[in-house]
Amino acid sequence: MDIIFATGNMGKMREIRDIMQDMDVQIYSMKEAGIAADVVEDGSTFMENAFIKARAIAQNARDKGLDAVVISDDSGLVVDALNGEPGIYSARYMGEDTSYTIKNANIIQRLEGVEDEKRSARFVCAIAAVWPDGTEKSAEATYEGRIGYEEKGPNGFGYDPIFYLPDRNCYSAELDPDEKNRISHRGKALEAMKAILKEMGM
Numbered sequence: 149m150d151i152i153f154a155t156g157n158m159g160k161m162r163e164i165r166d167i168m169q170d171m172d173v174q175i176y177s178m179k180e181a182g183i184a185a186d187v188v189e190d191g192s193t194f195m196e197n198a199f200i201k202a203r204a205i206a207q208n209a210r211d212k213g214l215d216a217v218v219i220s221d222d223s224g225l226v227v228d229a230l231n232g233e234p235g236i237y238s239a240r241y242m243g244e245d246t247s248y249t250i251k252n253a254n255i256i257q258r259l260e261g262v263e264d265e266k267r268s269a270r271f272v273c274a275i276a277a278v279w280p281d282g283t284e285k286s287a288e289a290t291y292e293g294r295i296g297y298e299e300k301g302p303n304g305f306g307y308d309p310i311f312y313l314p315d316r317n318c319y320s321a322e323l324d325p326d327e328k329n330r331i332s333h334r335g336k337a338l339e340a341m342k343a344i345l346k347e348m349g350m
Contacts, residue, residue, distance in 0.1 A: 150215070
C-alpha cells in the first residue's frame with residue numbers, strides 16, 4: 149500500500165522522504181497523487197488540523213480509487229513570550245504569501261529586549277494517518293529551543309533560521325539535514341508514525 153502525504157510543501161516532502169527512506173513504500177505528495185483539494189484547517193490544535201486534512205484527503209483518494217494511507221502533519225512554531233504565537237497559524241502568519249524572511253524578522257522584532265531565558269520556543273508536529281478502511285492513528289513530538297537574534301544558516305526552511313538550539317550552540321538552519329531530521333519535531337513524530345505503520349503491516 150502506498151502513502152499519500154497531504155502536503156504541497158516541497159521542503160517538507162524532502163524531509164519526509166529522507167526520514168522514511170528505509171520503508172519499502174512509495175510516498176507521494178498530493179500533487180503527485182493527482183489530488184487537488186483546498187482543505188480548511190479550522191481546528192484549535194495541531195492534531196485537530198492534522199486529522200481534518202488527513203480525513204479530507206483520504207476521502208478524496210477513495211473517490212479516485214486510490215489504495216493508500218493518507219498522512220497529514222500540522223506543525224508550527226510556538227513562542228512562549230508571544231503567548232504561543234504563531235502556533236497553529238504558523239504557515240498563515242502575517243498572510244500565506246508573506247516570505248519567511250519577513251515573518252522571521254517580525255518575530256525577532258517583537259522579542260526585542262526579551263532576555264535569553266524568556267525567549268523559549270518549540271516546534272510542534274502532529275501527524276495523523278487515515279487508512280482506506282477508516283482506521284486512524286496519530287503521533288506528536290516537539291523540538292525545544294529559543295528564538296535567536298538574527299537569521300542564521302543555509303539549511304532548513306521556514307522558521308529554522310531563527311530557531312536557536314542552546315545545547316548545540318547553533319541555529320536549526322545550521323544543522324546538517326540528517327542531524328536535524330534525527331532531533332526535530334517532524335523527525336521524531338515521523339519516526340513514531342513509522343513504528344505505527346510497521347505495526348500495521350506496512
